[in-house]
Amino acid sequence: MDRMVDQYGLRAAYPYLDNVTICSHDQQDHDVNLQRFLQAAQSLNLTYNKEKCVSRTTRLAILDYVVENGVLGLGPDRMCPLTEHPPSHSLKALKRCLGLFYYAQWVPNYADKARPLIQTTSFPLTAEARSAFSRIKADITKAAMHAVDESVPFQVESAASDVALAATLNQAGKPVAFFSRTLHASEIRHSSVEKEAQSIVEAVRHWRHYLAVAPIKALCNQRHEDWKEKFGPIGLNCKELTGDTEMDDYFEIQDAHIIITTPVHVVKDECRGATLEVVVSRMKTVQLAVSRVSKQTDDKMLRFVAVSATIPNVKDIAEWLSDGKGPGISMKIDESYRPVKLRKVVIGFPCSSTQTEFKFDLSLNYRTASVIQTYSEQKPALVFCATRKGVQQAASILAKDAKFVMTMEHKQRLQKYTNSVKDTKLRDLLIYGVGYHHAGMDLSDRKAIEAAFTAGDVPVLYSPNIQGSNPNVPHDLHVFLPNILERDSETQRLQQRSLL
Known part of the structure; x- marks a missing residue:
């Protein structure tokens, strides 16, 4: 089944042994994906039992899970061994029972809630331990997770108590996963700041398979705001020093x-x-x-x-x-x-003997649309040019050449961004889904275009040289056009290490 899915490119089909689940965003998309699967199965002479097939449903019970409206829940049959499990009467039985709490990843602050059980060494269980056992069983039985959508930005919220670390992985304000663990004896003696920092590190490491392939809210200025809010109440001050920092704020670095x-x-x-x-x-x-x-x-x-x-x-x-x-x-x-x-791709274009370097670089702007269409896979693309003027020029050319498919809601969001920026040239480009970013822009305009690009509303963003104050935003395609930069009125060609 796996080979068939790969051979025919059935991206919406997910086989498991002799079962196949076909998922879609809407009914029309589902009918197309289902028809493609049936045609592939027919070409390979595969048969299926129509009595066991379920189609065109928004609720599906599979592998003892229940999937409905983007929410993943636990089936009642799967919970029977846990809900009917009596309180343990020995350390071996307790460890075996804690092993059943595989679904603890769905329970917020599980490590704190399970602490009375984890620390138990004598039997029968104390009243506190029995209460924790019942509470965890109830939490797991009611647990439900929103499905992960890799096109939506992730936000990680972490925290640390005196005895445990905990974190929540959110999308659009809704939890999609929980993580927690108890602290070892040596870790309990760490300071509050070290525990908080450790919770951040372990949360990112635990969910790196999500955070590495989807946009993550981890820009420097956003991290500064998060740290300021988190560490401020415990007396730690966080400061961000960039080219936008006021001179008066520089003096605070002496206390760092x-x-x-x-x-x-x-x-x-x-x-x-x-x-x-x-x-x-x-x-x-x-x-x-x-x-x-x-x-x-x-x-x-x-x-x-x-x-x-x-x-x-x-x-x-x-x-x-x-x-x-x-x-x-x-x-x-x-x-x-x-x-x-x-994945690194180098694309070369011929330069005629009659073309100057300036005209050749200008001609590359007209080739950008086809490069983005070929390699972006409909994901955000960041394009680097040599100068600020070149950025605006190249973005204007792409806005005329590229035709992005947009829904009415998408166009309305772009119109809101257009109304919020002060740069008149940027306004003219945003409505076409193209933007640019450089240090000479107003700070509010830069933040607005970063937000629009991070949210996926602006598919392509142009920025000047890679050694300047280019935007720190998540993207899937990076185009260098061309590999030169201008500094102090001198044109320099980038070294290989700087380019990489």
Whole structure:
């Protein structure tokens, strides 16, 4: 069955042994997918029992699950072994019972609720443990999950208590999965901040198969807002320093204990590298002088977290950022860790002897539509050009050439974005589903276009050089057009490492 699905491209068909489920968004789509499957089955002389077939239904019971209106629930037969299970009378029986709680991933804060059972060492069970056992059985019986839609952005909410970590994976404000675990004895002694940070790391690691293939709400400015709200009540202040930061806010960095800099590979940049090197070195020197005077403890010392996707000599950077008492910790994560492998395609076009480099680059703008149509798979595409002027010019050409299929609701959403931006040229392009983004735009316009692109309402976004303040937004296709940039009125061709 699996080979048949692959051979005939039946993307809406999901086989399991000798059963096949055909899923669709609406009745018309379902009829088309069903007809394709029946034709494929007939060509292979496959037979099926019509009495066991169920079609054109919005509610389906399969593998002891119940699927209805985008919600996945547990079938009553599947819950019988759990609901009828009596309280355990031995440690071995309790561990066997806890093994039945596979569906705990559907229960929020399961680790906290199960703590009285996990910590039980004597029998019969205490009143608290029996109450926890009954409560968990009731929660699992009523559990239901909204189906995951990979076209909708994910949002991860995490938290930590004194004894457990917990997280919720949401889409459109509705939970699609829960995660929790109890803390080990050594972890319980960690500070509240470390527990909160650990809950974030483990939640992302646990759901990396979702977060790596769908848009995730993880932009720097959004993370700053999340951390500010989460860590503010416990006395930790989070600040974001970018080109949009007011000068008065820069003075608050003198009270910082953790500095996160990304990308650190700009240290080799001719213009900004020296600045970054001087800033970090002066901060280390000042911090060392202050610590000698005030006799600060190690947990109050300034720490750096440097992130880069391309730098090769990570150990050298770690040594530079170390405090002198010992080597800095460096972690090198290569391509083998990617859940979704990158696909790199190089497309060459001939340049006639009569064409100047300027005219050749201009001609590439007229080829962008076909490239996006071929490789984007109807998913968001980000296009890099050499200059801000080139960005606007290329976006205008694409708006005339590309014909995106849009529903009336989609057009209405684009009209709302159009009414909210101040840039008149951007307004003219947004209505066609094309936008651009650069540092010279008003901050409110940049945030509006980032929101529209992240939501999937703007299929294509143009931005200038990759070494500038380009948008940090999720996308599936990245087009470099062409591989040059303009800086300080000089045109430079990008090195291979910078391009990658």
